[in-house]
Amino acid sequence: MPTDDVLRELHRQMVRARVFEETIQKAYFEGKTPAFDIAAGPIPGEMHLAAGQEPVAAGVCAHLRPSDAVTATHRPHHVALAHGMDMRRLAAEIFGKETGLGRGKGGHMHLFDPETNFGCSGIIAEGMPTAVGAALAFTKQGRDDVAVSFFGEGAANQGAFHESLNLAALWHLPVVFVCEDNTWAISVPKDKATAIPNNADRSAAYGIPGALVTDNDVVGVYEAAGEAIGRARQGGGPSLIEVETDRLLGHFEGDPQVYRSAEVIEGLQARDAIRRFEKRLADNEVLTGEAAAEVRTAAQAEVDEAIEFARSSPYPDAADALDHVFA
Amino acid sequence: MPTDDVLRELHRQMVRARVFEETIQKAYFEGKTPAFDIAAGPIPGEMHLAAGQEPVAAGVCAHLRPSDAVTATHRPHHVALAHGMDMRRLAAEIFGKETGLGRGKGGHMHLFDPETNFGCSGIIAEGMPTAVGAALAFTKQGRDDVAVSFFGEGAANQGAFHESLNLAALWHLPVVFVCEDNTWAISVPKDKATAIPNNADRSAAYGIPGALVTDNDVVGVYEAAGEAIGRARQGGGPSLIEVETDRLLGHFEGDPQVYRSAEVIEGLQARDAIRRFEKRLADNEVLTGEAAAEVRTAAQAEVDEAIEFARSSPYPDAADALDHVFA
Amino acid sequence: MAQITETKRLLTTAKAISEAIAQEMEHDPNVFVMGEDIGAYGGIFGATEGLLDRFGPERIMDTPISETAFIGAAVGAALQGMRPIAELMFVDFFGVCMDQIYNHMAKIHYESGGNLAVPVVLTTAIGGGYGDGAQHSQTLYGTFAHLPGMKVVVPSTPYDAKGLMTSAIRDDNPVLYMFHKGIMGLGWMTPNPRATDHVPEEPYTIPIGKADIKRPGTDVTIVTLSLMVHRALDAADALARDGIEAEVLDLRGLVPLDREAIVESVRRTGRLLVVDEDYRSFGMSGEVITTAIEGAFDYLDAPPARLAYPDVPIPYSRPLEQFCLPNPDTIATAARQIVGR
Amino acid sequence: MAQITETKRLLTTAKAISEAIAQEMEHDPNVFVMGEDIGAYGGIFGATEGLLDRFGPERIMDTPISETAFIGAAVGAALQGMRPIAELMFVDFFGVCMDQIYNHMAKIHYESGGNLAVPVVLTTAIGGGYGDGAQHSQTLYGTFAHLPGMKVVVPSTPYDAKGLMTSAIRDDNPVLYMFHKGIMGLGWMTPNPRATDHVPEEPYTIPIGKADIKRPGTDVTIVTLSLMVHRALDAADALARDGIEAEVLDLRGLVPLDREAIVESVRRTGRLLVVDEDYRSFGMSGEVITTAIEGAFDYLDAPPARLAYPDVPIPYSRPLEQFCLPNPDTIATAARQIVGR
Ligand SMILES: Cc1ncc(C[n+]2csc(CCOP(=O)(O)OP(=O)(O)O)c2C)c(N)n1
Numbered sequence A, B: 001m002p003t004d005d006v007l008r009e010l011h012r013q014m015v016r017a018r019v020f021e022e023t024i025q026k027a028y029f030e031g032k033t034p035a036f037d038i039a040a041g042p043i044p045g046e047m048h049l050a051a052g053q054e055p056v057a058a059g060v061c062a063h064l065r066p067s068d069a070v071t072a073t074h075r076p077h078h079v080a081l082a083h084g085m086d087m088r089r090l091a092a093e094i095f096g097k098e099t100g101l102g103r104g105k106g107g108h109m110h111l112f113d114p115e116t117n118f119g120c121s122g123i124i125a126e127g128m129p130t131a132v133g134a135a136l137a138f139t140k141q142g143r144d145d146v147a148v149s150f151f152g153e154g155a156a157n158q159g160a161f162h163e164s165l166n167l168a169a170l171w172h173l174p175v176v177f178v179c180e181d182n183t184w185a186i187s188v189p190k191d192k193a194t195a196i197p198n199n200a201d202r203s204a205a206y207g208i209p210g211a212l213v214t215d216n217d218v219v220g221v222y223e224a225a226g227e228a229i230g231r232a233r234q235g236g237g238p239s240l241i242e243v244e245t246d247r248l249l250g251h252f253e254g255d256p257q258v259y260r261s262a263e264v265i266e267g268l269q270a271r272d273a274i275r276r277f278e279k280r281l282a283d284n285e286v287l288t289g290e291a292a293a294e295v296r297t298a299a300q301a302e303v304d305e306a307i308e309f310a311r312s313s314p315y316p317d318a319a320d321a322l323d324h325v326f327a
Numbered sequence C, D: 001m002a003q004i005t006e007t008k009r010l011l012t013t014a015k016a017i018s019e020a021i022a023q024e025m026e027h028d029p030n031v032f033v034m035g036e037d038i039g040a041y042g043g044i045f046g047a048t049e050g051l052l053d054r055f056g057p058e059r060i061m062d063t064p065i066s067e068t069a070f071i072g073a074a075v076g077a078a079l080q081g082m083r084p085i086a087e088l089m090f091v092d093f094f095g096v097c098m099d100q101i102y103n104h105m106a107k108i109h110y111e112s113g114g115n116l117a118v119p120v121v122l123t124t125a126i127g128g129g130y131g132d133g134a135q136h137s138q139t140l141y142g143t144f145a146h147l148p149g150m151k152v153v154v155p156s157t158p159y160d161a162k163g164l165m166t167s168a169i170r171d172d173n174p175v176l177y178m179f180h181k182g183i184m185g186l187g188w189m190t191p192n193p194r195a196t197d198h199v200p201e202e203p204y205t206i207p208i209g210k211a212d213i214k215r216p217g218t219d220v221t222i223v224t225l226s227l228m229v230h231r232a233l234d235a236a237d238a239l240a241r242d243g244i245e246a247e248v249l250d251l252r253g254l255v256p257l258d259r260e261a262i263v264e265s266v267r268r269t270g271r272l273l274v275v276d277e278d279y280r281s282f283g284m285s286g287e288v289i290t291t292a293i294e295g296a297f298d299y300l301d302a303p304p305a306r307l308a309y310p311d312v313p314i315p316y317s318r319p320l321e322q323f324c325l326p327n328p329d330t331i332a333t334a335a336r337q338i339v340g341r
């Protein structure tokens, strides 16, 4: 069982991510109402939010240091923040500004941060080989860093999943594969896409340990990840962890969600992992309701400052589009 | 235990394939000696022979009818013949003649035969999705045909393997996946490529039955395949079979085989599955040595006739290269 | 040009496409659809909307995120006599399944010496301009047109989209059908007035490989396709106000390429501007210019020119992306330069 | 042209490549090689021969047949400061791993706003002519040149091959290094006398993106690369016997494209023939002709022409395949037509 300090930090990281995305969500809809135009407003393009999945990011990244490599997906904010990415440069990138992580060239699905060794990809499962390569580099460089690859349950049926796990296992590399099972791949539920109930069981196909964390439990994630990351760091090779989590919102903002009923969505909201964790922390007298509210207030202040930084930053010069094709 | 007639037929099919390839091998080196020029002689290009792997083809295809779909690999001859492909049109295609299966356009890695519903691909593991699609068509068409996909142990680490097995299992399709484990992927041995000892165990990742046939035993193949194909035909869904077999020759003709010692190669020759099976048939008084010799003589006659057909057939007109891009 | 029948029946391009699919599915039981989110969701860009309710999950099949497996399965099913339609959600994802598309779907007919047909329609969404970044905004029609064995259809209007989809489904060859997000008439994309237009209800075909003069002109030929047809038409209106009559030739696809139409138009106008939303180099713009050189060299009053997407990955930030995309102003300017006034 | 130093040291192209790799590995511990059969086998086309014995399995790593995983791993390792060389055995296999090559290796530097470099060398074998069929004989350099973010190097001689490999390894960008099987000097391929030539022992670089005049001439410029350089040189010898002096310009790669060299040569000769072993349409031949139109239109004495591989999958049978490939006779004939004598 993690210490109270750890529990409070897990909570703080979840709240930071949630508040950041709630605020991004508001900004995203600026200029998109009444008529939704995906190209309009301060934040254009698809926007994939991770509300409900914060336990996965917080529980895993609590064990990481900035030199550990993390690859995430098209839904990367919660992971990026939990791994310590500068919120201001993250926000600025989402707003397409010169001060963003990629000078506005990447956008919300293409966040690359050398400071925290973070990268992501909008192509399903294709961030996984990059993590394997990072782990390979660590072994060659004699670093005891690890690589963590986040991916969704929908990605577990993509060829890159299979090749990445086999190669990591074959070469005994320090990688931890973390499957965020939020049941849905856009509109396709897991049982309409995956031939077996749990991807954790697929670890046997590579001879590596597999762990299943149920009920979107941040403490369960923290413990499973601690074991897997510790093992990888000590040269024990790769592991696969699957976490049953929830996607509270649509696949992307503006998703009509015709594929799931209002009841289902309300059911998910009702079991919001953050609220449940707060109740548990209060019951166990780790964090009072007031203290939790303060955490949220502090997070909102941090987020507002980051969003303000993003808004007030300049756009890149249009002609800069031609730069950075080659080093 | 199969009947004596079945045992004799299994033997006959293995011998046909062996004699065919021995004869193709001779023809292949015409014009390539003393100096080996891959482009020279009556048969140019890479030549992948299956000597040693005949038990897999014979044991599986004994359960198939021409309307059952078969997809094979860059090493397809033994499978094509066991599934009943016209030996003359096969030979003619290998010789690049107008009378070949593909009018000389395909060649030995690209054999397509509507008569026996046979196809193959030179791209590793990429014949597997085609088999899944054939099985999907069968279910839609109300046919009780099955699709069989042959692939090598090296292909089991390619993404297409994973995606194909998951999709076939998810949709409960009549496909049987047959892994020819001949230990080698060109120069790379299985244990330097595959994270676990047996691919048959990977069936669990898809919730389908898996079977391992050891010792290159044609009867073992016959029985495992009979069960899997029967199950698929009756709507029982897909299966995975792995057969431990031997590649007696180089990866392709002209392969210096620097990656395995003369002892290893001699060891393989010494346990030639056909000779071992003939001894067993003789011991069990199923087939005498004389009868086995007659089978070989008959096979040689059939092969000589097919090769003669190929040699005496005309080449396509050069300008025909521009035809058949579009139907 | 598109024949307009008397009664006006307005459809978006997305509805025109799904109507064509539905009509073919009605009379041909071999036609079925596979793809990600093509069922309950109706396709991310609406190309299969309403089909699940109408034809059920047996014929409108949502798939796992396994493009190699299900696109390869389309090939395998086609070889058994079916006529699958498979959707690759964004063309940008081709790299996860290109082997099935190109080494199998495109080559088996040829390798079989013509003995096997592979009647698959591979639909995919192309185009950017809405801030979706480097992995979700490309057109890439040049990439596919370079590789032999597949027809490549790229419509620009609802009318063409329906007729070309009907032709694609009935075609015995693999057909890559690329629809631009900006022409689909989606409620959540920047409105394009021409993305809703008259579409006859009865099934009809438009020949694959025939270009269409969307606007006749005498001073310069603007060759383009897809969303850029609309940009070029806007530019042509502006040019007309200055007395420059631009002809807008909509290729409607790249394979087969209607070289006759290109040459015929350039011989008439003596001037050529190619407008290309795909990357500038080694693609469509160079091929069209070369086609004009091969067929109309002596008729040229000025060197042919091109306005294309620069050779850079698609940037996310709006000013950067808009800087890269051809638009009516830059098209008109380029045309004026060629015309010399 | 290649500077020949006094002492002649003859190497095949394959040995020149492996020597360049070995020399860079000697002084840079970050360089390592991954691929199928690149260890004990030495690479199917010999590009890594001898490296395993010299550097051991830690740095010369045979991989499973998992191109997406190991090429993606090269990208991931490069992002951590390594300089991986990954071999895609045949370019024809790109479809199983194109997403890693093109959506990741090629785009991350740009998406990161220049904050990350991806110094990977992706080597691959190209070309046919020896009866290997539709899935093992293509060149496809046009396909890769169309997509931004990677340099594309395609050498034709042992000297260039070594210098360009050294440059590729030292380059901070992803470089696709395409070697034609017919220029490697392999004992089991049809002999090519120019595939063995003088190669200096000391490391040297050749700038990526600089074309090389392999034969100066005044009457017509033949622009090509890779094996076709040798075919063009043979054709030029034949043409010279008839008093036609053809200039053979070896592009040595396509990205960056040396447009200046093309324009400069065409301005001098007034005539252009592009010889292209890749598919004719939407590829290199059209881009080179368009480059000449853009830079030398007023200097042209005849319309530029191209001799390219037709838009058909590669047939297996010898007469069919040879019919499709440009050869010295067809090149000379095409050149004569342009020169008009
Ligand atoms: C190769 C590929 N195919 C399809 C897509 C389109 N797509 C984007 S997100 C998504 C669903 C992913 O589901 P999952 O992996 O479970 O992640 P989640 O969205 O649930 O976080 C799909 C199909 C893509 N980006 N890449």
Ligand SMILES: Cc1ncc(C[n+]2csc(CCOP(=O)(O)OP(=O)(O)O)c2C)c(N)n1
Residues within 6 Å of the ligand: B073, B074, B075, B122, B123, B124, B151, B152, B153, B154, B155, B156, B180, B182, B184, B185, B186, B247, B251, D036, D065, D067, D089, D093, D096
């Ligand atoms: C995708 C792909 N990668 C690499 C190759 C080159 N290649 C041809 S055969 C082969 C080895 C295949 O090994 P296995 O699957 O075990 O079949 P076997 O040759 O043993 O019959 C390789 C790597 C290929 N054809 N396709």
Ligand SMILES: [Mg+2]
Residues within 6 Å of the ligand: A152, A153, A154, A180, A181, A182, A183, A184, A185, A186
């Ligand atoms: Mg999901």
Ligand SMILES: [Mg+2]
Residues within 6 Å of the ligand: B152, B153, B154, B180, B181, B182, B183, B184, B185, B186
């Ligand atoms: Mg093998």
